[in-house]
Amino acid sequence: MNLLAAIREQFARALVLLGVEPGELSNYTSLVLTSQDAKFGDYQANCAMPLGKRLGKPPREVAAQLVAALELGAICERPEIAGPGFINLRVKDDWLASQVAGFLSDPERQGVPQTASPRTYVIDYSSPNVAKPMHVGHIRSTVIGDALCRILKFAGHQVISDNHLGDWGTQFGMILYGLKHFADAKALNNQTLEELTRLYKLVNSLVEYHDTRKEKLPALEARLAEAERTAARLSAVSPPSDAKEAKQAAKKVRQQEAAVVELRSELAELRAKVAAVEADATLGKLAAEHAGIGQQVLQETARLHSGDATNIELWRKYLPACLTEMEAMYARLGVRFDHTLGESYYQDRLRGVVKDLCEKKLARESDGAICVFLEGHDVPMIVQKQDGAFLYGTTDLATIQYRMNHWRPDAILYVVDHRQSLHFEQLFAVARLWGYGGVELQHIAFGTVLGDDGKPFKTRSGASVGLASLLDEAVERAYAIVSQNDDARPEAMLSEVERRQVAERIGIGAIKYADLAHNRTSDYVFSYDKMLAMTGNTAAYMQYSYARVKSIFTKVIADSGLPVADTRPDATILLGTPQERALALALVQFAEALDRVTTDYRPNHLTAYLFDLATHYSTFFEHCPVLRAETEALRASRLALCNLTARTLRQGLELLGIEVVERM
RNA sequence: GCGCACGUAGCUCAAUGGAUAGAGCGUCGGCCUCCGAAGCCGAAGGUUGCUGGUUCGAGUCCAGCCGUGCGUACCA
Incomplete structure (x- = not known):
């Protein structure tokens, strides 16, 4: 209960x-x-x-x-x-004791009740773009979404997970352009995915180059000139006689000068990027030859959307390679989806969505685009561009329609970066006008992953960090720690195979846990050292706590020779010390922690609970001898508490998508 | 310009409108002939950015300011 x-x-x-x-x-x-x-x-x-x-x-x-x-x-x-x-x-102590004793015969749920009012949830998370390698930005959506699925399901709700892949947008237009102009036939055959990735990156950088030259640089130069003029004007004015006003004026000058400095460095950075492309003989030549690449990519995308036979065929041919890569990543993360209905799945419904919105007078033409204007918003939501192509808003509307028709959910949760909050605000507003007022539509927003410098997590060269290498690095570091600790024992405990397995679980667990333990709405600083620390609120510490509890049972087996060293389900729980009582209360409160997670979709309530439970266990373990307890009854009671702690830790971590190890 | 977040210990972060704002790391001091010391016991460290307001009670709600980040018509 x-x-x-x-x-x-x-x-x-x-x-x-x-x-x-x-x-x-x-x-x-x-x-x-x-x-x-x-x-x-x-x-x-x-x-x-x-x-x-x-x-x-x-x-x-x-x-x-x-x-x-x-x-x-x-x-x-x-x-x-x-x-x-x-x-x-x-x-009351005796009430606590009997509750906890009851958990012994309930290993599946440890007294956590099923919800009295089950709902149907659709959870939309991960949603990477195909061909664009998954990076650090995808980890939060994937990990938080997966944990929410597991926890809501455990609470007794019906949960439908859906990976809304970006498999139909501009990024595939880039691949199409790349395939038509830069493809290496041999590489495409032998190492399809690598070649596709190369093509994507190449086209993307060329588009970026021209966009910077034609749009961004002039815009920035104009802004700089404006800022310089303002700064000059401000500093030319003689300071006001009033002391307070003078102070404010001086501050304005300082701010404006700082802005100028910032803009100059930004400009220098962009110019350097452009220069780098031009300095590279191959890249520079390609850039010159493909001056209209930005427009062309959009045209390729538009042709795909309008059913162009060549582009459709290329899309069909090369999509599977991208999906295989993703599935490998999900397998490693232990994440699975009930459905993977990408943007492409809805493409033949988009025209109908726009038509319906127009007929219902919700959308109208403006500047050649079809828009839905919303009260309280300066900018409309565009559902069809001038060139006839549809946007992700259109797809999202079609997706809501599909989900409502097929699954009739009570709630749809979108686990997406907080930077898209405006989009979801508009999307939900349009959906309500469109007739979907009865469903709970929630943007489960989360903050950015930052590096040590407080800026978005990137490699030193400025590229975004690939997810695979991120995981590899964490596992590698975990392996070093595990080996070092094991080597420090009088006699090593783990085989090489076991070390590798433990390292994988600790490394992946560390990344997931760090993500889940932070309040999802705030940005957080990514640090291997912190997330892999063996002390503090980390996965490694939780896994250690679990292994430490389990080691007691290993010892019981060794001493008694019995094959199974579990506690009897009829053990009586004795709560004679404050430490035992505190641990028992913590065990009972598992259900409350899960409840807190589901009310506002924040997994950090569960990590906080687990850390608290582990701390209570440590205190208990320090003060209350288990195997050397004074009486047989006390020993049985304390073993039961150990057993329940281990189960709750394992269950709790499992609900976060994190695996435990029996020893480490 | 407008909009949305955020601002809490040296650092990384918690905190459901509730009593003396909590953890971890780091710092300092104790505890291993004893079940895993990756631990335990304790200390120091705060005007919760600022100023008002609402409330019996505000880190939390409201207003204004300061600072940071993000977004802002045809990318996702």
């Missing part, structure tokens, strides 16, 4: 007796919380203060009435009223 939920139910009953309307109950029951500080008990109810205000009675009096109306005797000690009207609750 969910202890917090059970206590809240009791409070709901009591609140009704005090005259609170059923519709307002949750305003008050939501103020029943786990205590931040153990000295205030295990749970606290803070509802007497607002209720007292509402009823015009002293809060402490209301608290006393609530306490009198509560029927929590089976679960809690007599509630205490403290301060202005806090009601502090302490869970």
